[in-house]
Amino acid sequence: MQLNVAMRSALSLAKKGLGMCYPNPSVGCIILDKYNNLIGLGNTSKTGRPHAEEVALTNLVGNPKGGTAVITLEPCAHKNNNNLSCTELLINAGISHVVIPILDPDKRTHGKGVKLLKKSGIKVSVGSYKDEALDINYGFYSRIKYNRPLVSLKLASSLDGKIAIKTGESKWITGEVARLHGHSLRASHDAILVGINTVVKDNPSLDCRIKGLEKYSPVKVVVDSNLKIPLSSKVLKNLKDHPVIIWTKKNNIKSTKKDKLIRMGVSIIELKQRNKKLVLLEGLNALAKKGFNRILVEGGSNISASLIESNLIDNVYLYRNGIFIGDDGLSSVGKYKLKNLSLAKRFKLKDTRILDGDVLEEWKLIN
Ligand SMILES: NC(=O)c1ccc[n+]([C@@H]2O[C@H](COP(=O)([O-])OP(=O)(O)OC[C@H]3O[C@@H](n4cnc5c(N)ncnc54)[C@H](OP(=O)(O)O)[C@@H]3O)[C@@H](O)[C@H]2O)c1
Known part of the structure; x- marks a missing residue:
């Protein structure tokens, strides 16, 4: 699967969850293996947790080592009740490339997710499909920013x-x-x-x-x-x-x-x-x-x-x-x-x- 197709699929997953997972943003995540085969997908759960990345990584049908995670928002860097953050889950899964359109406006994560991933040697690509991702989660963005x-x-x-x-x-x-x-x-x-x-x-x-x-x-x-x-x-x-x-x-x-x-x-x-x-x-x-x-x-x-x-x-x-x-x-x-x-x-x-x-x-x- 090409990365742009994976991002469009992740955006569709995110859109599907709007209105169902507030106060969290509605996020979509696609996991590809090292040959770019689709091996996992998920979106934010109805109550806001688990997050899209955790859902996708829990239901894998292949090996994520050396693979790519395509996510519609920067993965969270903060823990929830001692559970691992999504950034940690991606690192532990052996993902080697993370693609995101935008950073999380939430101060607890903003830029920190990307920093942690890079520190672990993971390539991070930010910015493609930025307008589409912002459009889907503008409500979350507006609540945090304004x-x-x-x-x-x-x-x-x-x-x-x-x-x-x-x-x-x-x-x-x-x-x-x-x-x-x-x-x-x-x-x-x-x-x-x-x-x-x-x-x-x-x-x-x-x-x-x-x-x-x-x-x-x-x-x-x-x-x-x-x-x-x-x-x-x-x-x-x-x-x-x-x-x-x-x-x-x-x-x-x-x-x-x-x-x-x-x-x-x-x-x-x-x-x-x-x-x-x-x-x-x-x-x-x-x-x-x-x-x-x-x-x-x-x-x-x-x-x-x-x-x-x-x-x-x-x-x-x-x-x-x-x-x-x-x-x-x-x-x-x-x-x-x-x-x-x-x-x-x-x-x-x-x-x-x-x-x-x-x-x-x-x-x-x-x-
Ligand atoms: N076709 C459609 O899509 C559609 C949809 C909805 C409604 N409608 C129609 O619209 C009509 C009702 O509209 P409406 O304009 O008469 O009333 P409205 O907009 O439903 O209600 C206005 C009332 O809200 C209160 N209000 C409090 N703060 C306000 C503020 N800052 N700005 C504005 N209002 C404030 C005021 O009453 P208080 O001072 O008592 O608080 C005001 O009179 C109905 O006939 C309904 O059938 C049609």
């Missing part, structure tokens, strides 16, 4: 950019295939965030309803300054399996509703307000502290506007159907104070595909 997770905005809109008709009805603007695809997005994120009006008007469950992936439904986050959430909301069912976090304003201390929600098992995070709105960055910082790498925002209009205004959206997934709703419908993004076009955040088109009767466009923030 203390906030990656934020993806999902919109299901009409041709004229509306997400609901005048009455608030939004079910369903897009077709079944697009909605199913949206569920796969949920599984690949660690948490899903919505504004309180979306919970009140749509009463969504926010689970991933793809057969076999239900258990990877993300944690739900509701932005609700005044704890207006109805206790009968679908998101509050089955809190044991599908936890809910509510962001609310500070000093709601006497709220009996708050006590009730806490008793039900809801986590409450209190945030500062600015102009009577919760400071969303503070909420994202709190989620980063809890280890969340990837957040999917599913509206509504006001939450999306606030996040865009605060420059907190990294990716957009726009599902568009061929209907017009008109100016009396609800815009996908509410009002925000853009003073001139040069200040607008620009996104570039990353991918586009047809999903039956809908189009999905993936946009990425231009940094």
Whole structure:
């Protein structure tokens, strides 16, 4: 197997695990023997451990001595409860070449893994497929570097950019295939965030309803300054399996509703307000502290506007159907104070595909 093919396979393995192994990054690893035959593969386990390298080295079908390890991130150099680090595992296995696209941003490993490997006489190649690797684990990178997770905005809109008709009805603007695809997005994120009006008007469950992936439904986050959430909301069912976090304003201390929600098992995070709105960055910082790498925002209009205004959206997934709703419908993004076009955040088109009767466009923030 050629090294570039091995790296592309490792990247696919890494992608597969997104949304399933936070707080760890999702890593893929391919082991080749000294003749470049594929003898092992793995990706980060569902709970974050064992790491991809350990999985790959545990299930070998050949001899790794003198072989190559192709990994999508620098192998860890820190021990976990006295277990060997991945760097040590690779050294002990007799690997003679390690190929990685990027260093681990985690201070415990950053550069140390590479140094240790080189010290043991192992050749280390760094840098190929750097953009692809960073793209896959941008959530982890952002959490460590900027203390906030990656934020993806999902919109299901009409041709004229509306997400609901005048009455608030939004079910369903897009077709079944697009909605199913949206569920796969949920599984690949660690948490899903919505504004309180979306919970009140749509009463969504926010689970991933793809057969076999239900258990990877993300944690739900509701932005609700005044704890207006109805206790009968679908998101509050089955809190044991599908936890809910509510962001609310500070000093709601006497709220009996708050006590009730806490008793039900809801986590409450209190945030500062600015102009009577919760400071969303503070909420994202709190989620980063809890280890969340990837957040999917599913509206509504006001939450999306606030996040865009605060420059907190990294990716957009726009599902568009061929209907017009008109100016009396609800815009996908509410009002925000853009003073001139040069200040607008620009996104570039990353991918586009047809999903039956809908189009999905993936946009990425231009940094
Ligand atoms: N087609 C789609 O893809 C889609 C997806 C989702 C929703 N929708 C539609 O969108 C509609 C709801 O959207 P919406 O804009 O009315 O409400 P929303 O964005 O769901 O919720 C907005 C509310 O969140 C609270 N909030 C707290 N801090 C905030 C902040 N910093 N920025 C913004 N909001 C903050 C405010 O209520 P408090 O002050 O009470 O906290 C605010 O009124 C529904 O009709 C739903 O059907 C469509």
